[in-house]
Amino acid sequence: MTIDQFLLMKNEILLIAIAVIVLIIDLMTDNKKILFPVMIILFIFTTVIGFIYQTDGELFGGMYRSTPLINMMKNILNTGVLIILLQSAGWLINKAENHENIGGFCFILISSLAGMCFMISSGDFLMFYLGLELATIPIAALVAYEKMKFLSAEAGTKFILSAVLSSGILLYGISILYGTNGSILFKDLNNSVEITNLQALAFIFILSGIAFKISLVPFHLWTADVYEGAPVNITSFLSSISKAASVFILLILLFTVFINFSEIWNELLVYLSILTMTIGNLFAIRQQNLKRFLAFSSIAQAGFIPLGFIGGTSLGASTVLYFLLIYVFSNLGAFGVVSVVTSATGKESMNDYNGFYKTNRGLSIVMMLSLFSLAGIPPVAGFFSKFFLFTIAAKQGYYFLLFIAVINATISLYYYLLVVKAMFINENEQPIEKITSDVYAKLGLAICVLGIVFTGLFGIIFDYINTLSKGI
Amino acid sequence: MIENIGIEKFVILSTLMFFIGVYGFLVRKNLITILISVEIILNSVNINFVAFNKYLYPENLQGQFFALFIIAIAATEASVAIAIFVTLYRRIKMIDVENVNKMKY
Amino acid sequence: MEIFNITGIIPIILFASFLFTGLAGGRLKPMVSGITGTLSIFIVTAVSYYTAYKYFFEFGKAGNEYIKIIPFNLMWLQFNDTLFINMGILLDPISVMMLIVISTVSLMVHLYSLGYMKGETGFARFYSFLSLFTFSMISLVISTNLFQTYIFWELVGISSYLLIGYYYSKPSAVAASKKAFIVTRFADLGFLIGILILSYITKTFEYTTLTDPNGSAINQGSSVLFLGLSAMNVTLILIFIGCAGKSAMFPLHIWLPDAMEGPTPVSALIHAATMVVAGVYLIARLFPLYIFSGADALNVIAFIGTFTSLFAALIATTQMDIKRILAFSTISQIGFMIMSLGVSGYGDTNGLGFTASMFHLFTHAMFKALLFLCAGAVIHAIHLNNLNEMGGLRKYLPVTHITFLIACLAISGIPPFSGFFSKDEILTAAFAKNKLIFTTALITAGITAFYMFRLYFGIFWNKEVKYDKTPHEAPKTMTTALIILAVGSAITGFIPFGNFVSSNGVPLESHIHFEIAIPAVITALVGIFVAYIFYKKENNLPVRVSSAVGGLYGIIYRKFFIDEIYIFITKGLIFRFISGPVVWFDRHIVDGTMNGIAFITNLVSEKIKYFQSGQVQQYAYVMLSGIIIIVITVIYILSNL
Amino acid sequence: MLIPLLIIPTITIFLILVCRSHKQVKVVSAAGMALQLIYSIYVLIEYLNLRSLGNIEEMLFVQSYQWFESFNIYFTVGLDGISASLAVLTAIVTFSGVLATWGLEYRVKEFFISLIVLSTGVYGFFISLDLFTMFMFYELAVIPMYLLIGIWGSGKKEYSAMKLTLMLMGASAVLLVGIIGLYANSGSGDNLTYNILELAKLNLPLDVQKFLFPLIFVGFGVLGALFPLHTWSPDGHSSAPTAVSMLHAGVLMKMGGYGCLRVAMYLLPEAANELGWIFIVLTTISVVYGAFGAIVQKDLKYINAYSSVSHCGLVLFAILMSNKISLNGSVIQMISHGLMTALFFALIGMIYERTHTRDINLMGGLMKTIPFLSVSYMIAGFASLGLPGLSGFVAEMTIFVGAFQYSDTFHRTATIIACASIVITAVYILRVVGKLLLGPVENKDYLTFRDAFWNERAVAVILIIAIAGIGIAPLWLSDMITNSLNPIILKLRSF
Structure with a gap:
């Protein structure tokens, strides 16, 4: 193994390095103030490296692989986590009970990210499983991070139980696949997987395991409760990064290992997509708690993703990537505002946001842009990604699905507008007072806004992703 | 290799364990028991892996390694889960799953 | 013919007078408007008499016959190669005769009003409207085509509306003007449809083509059917409905008595001498068409005319x-x-x-x-x-x-x-x-x-x-x-x-x-x-x-209760049985459907919330049954492969 | 040549952002929109100039930039007579809308930004030659409406804003299916296209057309207040602030008509021929229904909203009649209705500012106290009821002449029913004029009203001049539009 080969794993290595450095600093010094900036600088460095340095190759006999496309996925995740870290600064630094644990928090978060990177880089199911668990278990700890809150513990409980069950089912699927094919390497399976009942069962188990992470209906029920109970920043991590990573691996699995199953998963994803969009929307309509609301909205959003899988084209794959890139920006934008508000005032209800614009112009505009992006309103980026997803579905002739999807997009617009209405239109005697957010949060939101506004307008970004995904 | 015991026995065993685990997960009320049920599921998977490896693909050890890793990870899972249950217990002084339903609808 | 180019200044003078008195009149002394109006109509009268003299005694005859002279005809709007609207001047005996009538009576009325209307508020407005009316009426009679006639037909209608409602603070005047306009408008609908069907049949609006006894228009018309009737008769009756509206024939006469709410000179000019005879004029204008293709229509006209004359006299x-x-x-x-x-x-x-x-x-x-x-x-x-x-x-x-x-x-x-x-x-x-x-x-x-x-x-x-x-x-x-x-x-x-x-x-x-x-x-x-x-x-x-x-x-x-019948139709039927239901339909059915969709969505949303019971074990149930359903689905898909 | 039409508003928005005072914001907006107006007229003149030089390209000033290579999406703009005239209409209405809102004091910056974003969407829509960008601009124009009505509206503004937005976005969702369907059927493999001109060259199979046509027509038709999906319009208009009502009824609803013409009819001619009858029935109902609805309303804005339903129904009706004359009429009607309804809503806003009510039964005798506004209102009314010499007449007559070119019973009956609307229009217009402007002054407070201020005068004068201009000399406009209609007619008659 040469240095070059190690460099294939540069992202994971850097992440683990950061995690370790954070841990060391945390242990070495009592002055927690420097910890955060150092980590942020390192993280930005990692993210930038990810964009600059492209890698392509395999390690460990195919257990680990890296392609430009996977690199891009990691970049998306890195950017997202960077934003989350920036957004959580206020919550971590300003609250006494969290202040002590900054190091722990960052360490766990970054390890989870490293797990995701391993997961999407995996070339066999063992690596995949390890990555998955490395990604999941730390999050469970973070969900229950606020020790003093019952809700946080409840969310943690629900999360870990559901996650363990789903990973058990997933594993069972993998074991069947192993039993029938004799290998867990993707490239071996790629050739040997064929449509038999047993393998189809294995496929379904694996699919449902991942669908659990993406929170497709009917594997979504944990989502809302966990999102509501977890700290805001963890919720945003779960709803965007974790979801995106799972979609990426699903993409890779479907397009490589299970490509022979494409007839099955085409049909299956159509139903799942319809169910997910509709149920997510129907639940979202009624929500009053903003975090819970965003949770259901993220379920509904997840329902759009399968549209891009249909047909199994590389264009579809790039559309999914593009969608997730924009989704990460938009979702984090919305959660970022909620995070700022929650950490300053502790208010999470939609009614609390009445008259928000009067006191906090910048924040409400960021919120509005993010919501519009989620709803798919031009000229913000969400419009483009959704439009392309629809195009993919239509190209394969799935007009009925398309129809349901556009109807759901309209319904989703309704509840996004409810928030906009609360902020801009509703009157309130005592609106949330003026919040001065710290520089980190501002930076984080700025990145989101830039992403929301420019990712769509610059078509070159999509085309770039598309050139990458040709060799999936 | 144990004489006279075919692979199907193992498969039946693992399947049974899987469903026992699932059943336990669904009906038990104590969080720890639920966790144990999940461990049973994981162990059923382990049996699968090992049996498949031994009987069907004895030339390499992928299955056995997989089983090893599962065991390790099951341990971490259990530790994190129990840590969470502890915080939960601190708040409500019980670990009955039915009481963990403050958030709903 | 060159000499008749001078006729072209008639509408121009009148329109200019309308604009001047209308826009500037309010700021000047009232008498300025009066005198401007009267002077311009005086010039118009002079030109009209001159035109009449030249037409009847010098240039109008070709051989033994008075011919139609079109000094100019400008394209105003083009629909396609055959259908277009021109704005022009057509001189023939009846239009020249009408020129005389209108300019003379109008001059008298302008003159008379200088005294009669003195001291009224809105004196300038009055003269402005009079000029507008005279402009429209004269342009109507010298129209070269049916559509030009229709255009000015509407304009005289609106001038009449404005003049009847001259005392706009008086509710009765407002009501009368409205009634006059709407009744004639209703009739004009017939006229318009008539014109359009006629144009479809004959492919032209031009009078010269339409009324040429040997022309294509008259020969073509009779064979075309419309809704099972001879199209030409239907068309001509429709046009007559327009005439009946303007000329207050039974049963469209009801607006004219109410129109007396206007100042008396207006009644003299519009509702006695000029505008109300526009219908007669139009039938005369299309007379060859009526004679050769619309004998039935002409009979209808004769009887309605007779009946109306007796009825109104009574x-x-x-x-x-x-x-x-x-x-x-x-x-x-x-x-x-x-x-x-x-x-x-x-x-x-x-x-x-x-x-x-x-x-x-x-x-x-x-x-x-x-x-x-x-x-x-x-x-x-x-x-x-x-x-x-x-x-x-x-x-x-x-x-x-x-x-x-x-x-x-x-x-x-x-x-x-x-x-x-x-x-x-x-x-x-x-x-x-x-x-x-x-x-x-x-x-x-x-x-x-x-x-x-x-x-x-x-x-x-x-x-x-x-x-x-x-x-x-x-x-x-x-x-x-x-x-x-x-x-x-x-x-x-x-x-x-x-x-x-x-x-x-x-x-x-x-x-x-x-x-x-x-x-x-x-x-x-x-x-x-x-x-x-x-x-x-x-x-x-x-x-x-x-x-x-x-x-x-x-x-x-009680005027044979015609007014009451109309009120019954408008208030009783249209308001109560059409517009009311339309609004009701809008509020309850159309909106109701929209709101119903929203309501059902909310209802479903409310009903399915129990899936999200907060019990982690139930979540597992749903998840596992989901897997089972998926398995069944996949088996189904596989069996169809 | 056309890109500045989008850049000027964008720059104006940025300038507004740096403004310090309300006054500055207004001046900057007005200046920007005036510049836009001048520029769009310049474009129109250039267009006519090129045409008179014998340029017979279907679209002029075509510029194309690649945007999303993978989907073959281009940012393509171009102009023909129809879009040129509608762009000028937009410029006029926006400019007068800005002037009409001079008195605004609440969240001024935000208002003008939203308004200009809205108008940008409209410009983009009219000059787009690519369905993707066209759709994008369509949605861009709809969304600011929500904020504009929701924040600055009156009455049950939240309900109206939500209803309007959802109905329009629902329609756009249906439209989206249609557009994407067109794209997906426009070729094979990577040769798919959104370009209208390219799509027009295709001959899609009839069953595809029949599937897509209703989607696209309904999608655009809702914006054009197609019965029974018109109810957003009365509520929306009645709650919207003045400038928004002006833009909405004046311009936004035209996008529906334009879209139906440019996309539904042009790209799916066979289906238009086969399925047109369904929509002819619906639009005929729209025309009469709107007019009858307007008769009994009490709120000034409701009356005009229903009237808009009727008039825009006529636009769609004319489009469906699909011959050269009626299509020409439909475009003129769009412009004419845009101008006069903008005038209407502007005046209603001004009257409302004085009387603080819009109930016609509570008002009366305004002619005596505010003659300028009253006369302007009357002129708008006359334009609406189709008085010759004003634009409405030209439009309606062209439509009716066109519609009468069919001699079968179905078309004839529909046409005659639609024609009947002109009488009903007269009824409700005169009813309003009678109650509102004429009659004695009941309320003594009304005697203290001030007649129009300079900005109000400017609004009214600009719009009236445009209305009368078209009404008195329609030939150039009609010619320009007719020429641009040739390709569409060719398609519609090609089978």
Whole structure:
């Protein structure tokens, strides 16, 4: 193994390095103030490296692989986590009970990210499983991070139980696949997987395991409760990064290992997509708690993703990537505002946001842009990604699905507008007072806004992703 | 290799364990028991892996390694889960799953 | 022809006058607008007479026949290669005749109004509207095509609306103007549809093509069917509906009596002399088309004209408002003209009806304008217009008295006044065509004489009324107009009208038909005599008679309940049974569906919330059953592969 | 040549952002929109100039930039007579809308930004030659409406804003399916295209057309107030602030008509021929229904909203009649209705500012106290009821002449019913004029009203001049549009 080969794993290595450095600093010094900036600088460095340095190759006999496309996925995740870290600064630094644990928090978060990177880089199911668990278990700890809150513990409980069950089912699927094919390497399976009942069962188990992470209906029920109970920043991590990573691996699995199953998963994803969009929307309509609301909205959003899988084209794959890139920006934008508000005032209800614009112009505009992006309103980026997803579905002739999807997009617009209405239109005697957010949060939101506004307008970004995904 | 015991026995065993685990997960009320049920599921998977490896693909050890890793990870899972249950217990002084339903609808 | 280019300045002057008085009038002294308006109409009159002179005596004839001259014709809007709207000037006997009529009466009215309207607020506005009206009316009669006619047809409608509603603070005036506009608009709908179907059949709007007796338009039309009827007849009847609206034929006459809410000079100009005869003019304009392709339509026209004339005359006998009596009289007289067109044939003596109709139009314009202006002078003097409250005015208003008498004699058809000649021709034409129509017309003529003299005696004789202020004769501007018009009413009958205007352009020798004239004059005299007995002196005879025929009188007095029927249709049917339901439908069905969708969505959302019970084990249930369902689905998919 | 039409508003928005005072914001907006107006007129003149030089390209000033290579999406703009005239209409209405809002004091910056974003969407829509960008601009124009009505509206503004937005976005969702369907059927493999001109060259199979046509027509039709999906319009208009009502009724609803013409009819001619009858029935109902609905309303804005339903129904009706004359009429009607309804709503706003009510039964005699506004209102009314010399007449007559070119019973009956609307229009217009402007002054407070201020005068005068200009000299406009209609007619008659 040469240095070059190690460099294939540069992202994971850097992440683990950061995690370790954070841990060391945390242990070495009592002055927690420097910890955060150092980590942020390192993280930005990692993210930038990810964009600059492209890698392509395999390690460990195919257990680990890296392609430009996977690199891009990691970049998306890195950017997202960077934003989350920036957004959580206020919550971590300003609250006494969290202040002590900054190091722990960052360490766990970054390890989870490293797990995701391993997961999407995996070339066999063992690596995949390890990555998955490395990604999941730390999050469970973070969900229950606020020790003093019952809700946080409840969310943690629900999360870990559901996650363990789903990973058990997933594993069972993998074991069947192993039993029938004799290998867990993707490239071996790629050739040997064929449509038999047993393998189809294995496929379904694996699919449902991942669908659990993406929170497709009917594997979504944990989502809302966990999102509501977890700290805001963890919720945003779960709803965007974790979801995106799972979609990426699903993409890779479907397009490589299970490509022979494409007839099955085409049909299956159509139903799942319809169910997910509709149920997510129907639940979202009624929500009053903003975090819970965003949770259901993220379920509904997840329902759009399968549209891009249909047909199994590389264009579809790039559309999914593009969608997730924009989704990460938009979702984090919305959660970022909620995070700022929650950490300053502790208010999470939609009614609390009445008259928000009067006191906090910048924040409400960021919120509005993010919501519009989620709803798919031009000229913000969400419009483009959704439009392309629809195009993919239509190209394969799935007009009925398309129809349901556009109807759901309209319904989703309704509840996004409810928030906009609360902020801009509703009157309130005592609106949330003026919040001065710290520089980190501002930076984080700025990145989101830039992403929301420019990712769509610059078509070159999509085309770039598309050139990458040709060799999936 | 144990004489006279075919692979199907193992498969039946693992399947049974899987469903026992699932059943336990669904009906038990104590969080720890639920966790144990999940461990049973994981162990059923382990049996699968090992049996498949031994009987069907004895030339390499992928299955056995997989089983090893599962065991390790099951341990971490259990530790994190129990840590969470502890915080939960601190708040409500019980670990009955039915009481963990403050958030709903 | 070059010489007629000068005619083109008529509309320009009038439009300029409209714009000037309309935009700047409010800021200047009121009289400036008045004088501007009057001056411009004076120039217009001069040009009109000049044009008429040149047309009738120098350039109008080709051989023995008056031809249509189009000095210019500009493209205004093009639909396709054959259908386009031009704006131009068409000179032929009837349009030139109308030029004379309109400019003359309009000049008189402008002049008269200088006195009559003095001191009114919105004096400038009044003149501006008058100019607009005159502009539209003149452009209407000189139109070269049907669509141009329609355009100005609408514009005269709107000018009429504006002028009737001149006293806009008065609710009754507002209501009357609205009614007038809507009723005529309704009729115009028929006209419009008529034009459009006609244009579809004939592929043209141009009069020269449409009315050429040997042209393609007339030959094509008869074979086309529309909704199972002969398209041409339907079309022409539709166009006639438009005419009936403007010319207040039964049953579209209801707006005209109410239109008397406008200032009296306006009634004289628009609702007696010019605009209301536009319908007659239009039928005359399309006369060859009616004759050759719409015989049935022409019959309808004849009967409606006859009926209207009798009907309106009957109502006129019972009314009390002097302007309303004149309004019904106008309806009745226009009925004569329409009827005369309806009974006319084409060419030579067959075409007598046509000539008679135009002749009557001409004379009627003079004496009816005069009647209205006289009525105006009376109202100006005593500020009353109820016949019951006036009487004995001959002492105070000598000029008005004499001119009014002349007009009454003219309208009653007493020789040698103008009405005698035109009515004689009409009756002759009717006699030749249909005896029933003739008889009705004769009776109507008698009734006409009766109610006109009822009016005359009622105003100037009858009882002596004590007025709050002693009435004074009108100022010079007004009496001048009266006298000029009186002279016109007295002598225009001697014009050999048939020499100029005839159905086919070839001059028609006309003479008095004594076999018709004598009974007609006798009938008229009888009418006058009855009126004399009833109304010369105050007595209770009218009351006795009216109570003797009780119910009938009531029905006639209430104008045969036509207004009530209309109100029932509009208020009762349209508002209650169409618009009301439309709004209800909008609110409850259309909106209800939308809100229903929202409601159902919310309901479903509410119902399915129990899936999210908060119990982690239930989540697992759902998840596992989801897997089972997926397995079943996949098995299903696999079995179909 | 056309890109500045989008850049000027964008720059204006940025300038507004740096403004300090309300006054500055207004001046900057007005200046920007005036510049835009001048520029769009310049474009129109250039267009006519090129045409008169004999340029017979279907679209002029075509510029194309690649945007999303993978989907073959281009940012393509171009102009023909129809879009040129509609762009000028937009410029006029926006400019007068800005002037009409001079008195605004609440969240001024935000208002003008939203308004200009809205108008940018409209410009983009009219000049787009690519369905993707066209759709993008369509949605861009709809969304600011929500904020504009929701924040600055009156009455039950939240309900109206939500209803309007959802109905329009629902329609756009349906439209989206149609557009994407067109794209997906426009070729094979990677040769798919959104370009209208390219799509027009295709001959899609009939069943595809029949599937897509209703989607696209309904999608655009809702914006054009197609019965029974018109109810957003009355509520929306009645709650919207003045300038928004002006833009909405004046311009936004035209996008529906334009879209139906440019996309539904042009690209799917066979289906238009086959399925047109369904929509002819619906639009005929729209025309009469809107007019009858307007008769009994009490709120001035409701009356005009229903009237808009009727008039825009006529636009769609004319489009469906699909011959050269009626299509020409439909475009003129769009422009004419845009101008006069903008005038209407502007005046209603001004009257409302004085009387603080829009109930016609509570008002009366305004002619006496505010003659300028009243006369302007009357002129708008006359234009609406189709008085010759004003634009409405030209439009309606062209439509009716066109519609009468069919002699079968179905078309004839529909046409005659649609024609009947002109009488009903007269009824409700005169009813309003009678109640509102004429009659005695009941309320003594009304005597203290001030007549129009300079900005109000400017609004009214600009719009009236445009209305009368078209009404008096329609030939150039009609010619310009007719020429641009040739390709569409060719398609519609090609089978």
